[in-house]
Amino acid sequence: xxxxxxxxxxxxxxxxxxxxxxxxxxxxxxxxxxxxxxxxxxxxxxxxxxxxxxxxxxxxxxxxxxxxxxxxxxxxxxxxxxxxxxxxxxxxxxxxxxxxxxxxxxxxxxxxxxxxxxxxxxxxxxxxxxxxxxxxxxxxxxxxxxxxxxxxxxxxxxxxxxxxxxxxxxxxxxxxxxxxxxxxxxxxxxxxxxxxxxxxxxxxxxxxxxxxxxxxxxx
Numbered sequence: 001x002x003x004x005x006x007x008x009x010x011x012x013x014x015x016x017x018x019x020x021x022x023x024x025x026x027x028x029x030x031x032x033x034x035x036x037x038x039x040x041x042x043x044x045x046x047x048x049x050x051x052x053x054x055x056x057x058x059x060x061x062x063x064x065x066x067x068x069x070x071x072x073x074x075x076x077x078x079x080x081x082x083x084x085x086x087x088x089x090x091x092x093x094x095x096x097x098x099x100x101x102x103x104x105x106x107x108x109x110x111x112x113x114x115x116x117x118x119x120x121x122x123x124x125x126x127x128x129x130x131x132x133x134x135x136x137x138x139x140x141x142x143x144x145x146x147x148x149x150x151x152x153x154x155x156x157x158x159x160x161x162x163x164x165x166x167x168x169x170x171x172x173x174x175x176x177x178x179x180x181x182x183x184x185x186x187x188x189x190x191x192x193x194x195x196x197x198x199x200x201x202x203x204x205x206x207x208x209x210x211x212x213x214x215x216x217x218x219x
Contacts, residue, residue, distance in 0.1 A: 005035070006032075006035070006037045006041075009028060009031060009032050009035070009037065010032070010037070010041065010042055010045050010046045011046075012024075012028050013025060013028045013029065013032065013042060013046035013047070013050070013078060014045070014046045014047075014049055014050040014053075015050075016028055016074060016078075017046070017047060017050035017051065017054070017071055017074045017075050017078065018050050018053050018054060018057075018071065019074075020067060020070035020071050020073070020074055021074055022070075022073050022074045022077045023077075024074075025074040025075070025077050025078040026077040026078060026080075026081060028078070029042065029077075029078040029081040029082050030081055032046075032082070033081065033082070033085055038087075039082045039083075039085035039086050039087070040086055040087060040203070042078075042082055043079070043082055043086065043113065043116070043202070044201065044202070044203050046078070047075055047078055047079060047082075047113070048113060048201055048202055048203075050071070050075065051071070051075060051109050051110065051113075052183070054067075054068065054071045055154060055183045059183070068107070072109055075109060076112075079112075079113075079116065083116055086116060086117070094121060094122045094123050094210070095123065095124070095146070095147035095148065095209075095213055096123070096124040096125075096126065096144055096145070096146040096147055096148075097118060097123055097124070097125055097126070097146055097147065097148040097149070097150055097209060098126045098128065098137060098140045098141050098144065098146045098148070098149045098150065099111060099114065099115055099118070099125055099126065099127050099128065099149075099150045099152070100127065100128030100129060100130070100132040100136070100137060100150075100151065100152065101129070101130035101131065101132060101151075101152045101153065101154075101158075102132060102134070102151055102152070102153050102158050102159070102161045102162060102165065103131060103132060103133050103134055103158070103161055104131065104155075104157065104158040104161065105130065105131060105152075105153050105154055105155050105158035106130050106131055107130070107154035107155070108129065108130040108152070110152055110154065110181065110182060110183070110202065111127075111130070111150075111152040113202035114150065114152070114181065114199070114202045114205045115127055116202065117202045117203060117205060117206050118205065118206060118209065121206045123206075123209065126140055126144050126146060128140060134161060134164060134165040134168060135168070137149055137151070137165050137168075137169060138165070138168050138169050138172055141169060141172075141173065141176055142172060142173070146176070147176070147177060147212070147213055148176070148177045148178070148179060148197075148209055148212050148213070149169055149176060149177075149178050149179075150178075150179045150180070150181070150199075150205070150209070151165065151166075151178065151179075151180045151181075151195075152180070152181055152182050153180075153182040153184065153185070154182050154183050154184070155184065156184045159180075159182060159184050159185060159189075162180055162193050162195070163193040163194060166178050166193055166194045166195060167194065170194065177196040177197065177212040177213070178194075178195050178196050178197070179195060179196060179197035179198060179199060179205070179208055179209065179212060180193065180195045180197075180198055180199075181198060181199040181200065181205060185198065186198070187200075196212055197209075197211065197212045
């Protein structure tokens, strides 16, 4: 019964975000925590899944920018409540990471979820935000000497900038690891771009970042 109750609440949270209901998403998040449901699960199965659905609706031109922004408001209302309760097992390996959404792309929801998970796992995150000029990634990596640079894109047009910035960073520092993520990307595309890693979800990003601190190839 408790399992069904948890699934139902998380489904309601998912639907509240997709339906742009900020008040409901906040209240459901409070209820989820009050009933002892794991915040990580609520974020992954509720919020991340919801924004994946919103991304599909946007791609299919069923939602437009206004709807996307309202969905974002609903997501952040929930995230503000759930984030303090996020628990990620701190890996023995953790480092510094530069994080940002590539130039020409204003969609930072996925990137922000990744930041939440990395923060919780004990990483030092240098968040550049959204619509980041390609040179900024290079400059910030050089300034911080970060181990990893993580690039995000939601649009197929903006993801085309990724190979260029990867090439720029590798030219400056061949040892820097680059990981990419975003709805239009796959592991195969990431490999073809010259990226060292790929994360499909915010949860995957932490595990992938840990792997990238060890010599590896995309598999």
